[in-house]
Amino acid sequence: MARKKRLKKAxxxxxxxxxxxxxxxxxxxxxxxxxxxxxxxIPFLIVLRDFPLTLVIFTLGLTFGMLFNQLIQDIExxxxxxxxxxxxxxxxxxxVNIFIMTRLANQFIALFQVQNTPHSPLIISVNYLVxxxxxxxxxxxxxxxxx
Numbered sequence: 020m021a022r023k024k025r026l027k028k029a030x031x032x033x034x035x036x037x038x039x040x041x042x043x044x045x046x047x048x049x050x051x052x053x054x055x056x057x058x059x060x061i062p063f064l065i066v067l068r069d070f071p072l073t074l075v076i077f078t079l080g081l082t083f084g085m086l087f088n089q090l091i092q093d094i095e096x097x098x099x100x101x102x103x104x105x106x107x108x109x110x111x112x113x114x115v116n117i118f119i120m121t122r123l124a125n126q127f128i129a130l131f132q133v134q135n136t137p138h139s140p141l142i143i144s145v146n147y148l149v150x151x152x153x154x155x156x157x158x159x160x161x162x163x164x165x166x
Contacts, residue, residue: 042105045090049109056083057116064124064143065133072138073146080113080150088154110152117144 056079063075091105121140128135 042091046105046109049087049090049105050112052083052086053109053113053116057113057120060117060120061124061127064121064138065127065131066135068135068138072143076117076143076146077150080147081153083113084151085154087151088158092158106152106155110148113151114144114148117147 060076060079063072067075087109118140121138121143125137125140127133128137
């Protein structure tokens with residue numbers, strides 16, 4: 020019986036190590052993806068306003084949030100603290116990126132004299148954050164209901 024436990028533990032060690040690599044790679048992909056999405060929002064921020072802009076931001080945030088949630092959820096052997104770190108760090112970084120890109124878009128609006136009003140970086144960031152964390156929130160609520 021003890022031999023069987025040792026064999027099982029030895030078999031899970033490489034998988035756990037591999038999952039840590041996958042975890043850190045997923046975090047890196049999420050960080051790079053967040054920067055790319057933030058940069059891709061600049062043209063939308065320059066030309067759109069009100070509901071169409073909110074719809075674009077919410078759609079991008081929700082889509083990327085679902086992707087990020089799936090990446091983190093599929094990593095089995097990473098402990099709970101790593102999931103919590105990722106669940107706080109990546110959305111926080113996303114908010115900072117969106118905030119910076121919104122300010123940059125506002126500068127472009129002024130520089131190119133676009134007929135659009137400057138956007139509130141805080142409101143844009145909160146809209147993106149709500150959409151981004153919605154899939155994670157739903158997963159946590161559904162998991163709590165199962166218990």
